[in-house]
Amino acid sequence: MTQADCLFCRIVAGEIPSNQVAETEISLAFRDINPVAPQHVLVIPKRHVADSLADLDDPWVLADLVQLAREVAKGDEFAGGWRLVTNIGADGGQTVPHLHLHLLGGRKMKWPPG
Ligand code: 5GP
Ligand code: ZN
DSSP: OOOTTOHHHHHHTTSSOOOEEEEOSSEEEEEOSSOSSSEEEEEEESSOOOSSGGGOOOHHHHHHHHHHHHHHTTSGGGTTOEEEEOOOHHHHTOOSOSOOEEEEESSOOOSSOO
16 A cells, blocks of 8 residues: 555655665665654654554554564664654644654653653
8 A cells, every 4th residue: 555645655665765774574764854863763664554553453564663673773873772652643743644663762862752
């Protein structure tokens, strides 16, 4: 499932360039264009299976996303720790309606988040 007007579907299709970090058959990891931490990687399903975690039908997709994030986080840049976040809807701060995880690292994270 690909949505022609979806930013992340267009990144998967190569229509919009991205700085790719890693991938599985199901998932793609690439650097966020507007990083909020020294390390900021987005992990998305290659297929547009859901707008957000709230409407995901197949939990195995989430398992693959988390596993890929864990693999990326094995890099030295994440040695101090990291955070895995998914924003859902307007109140959650979501701006791109294609399921994605934010892998953040390279600095001490604040808690609670803003
Ligand atoms: P959200 O706000 O939906 O949780 O996360 C969307 C993320 O996508 C934001 O952190 C934003 O910086 C990132 N983003 C938006 N447009 C692009 C783009 O064209 N390329 C990349 N690599 N990231 C993008
Ligand atoms: Zn999409």
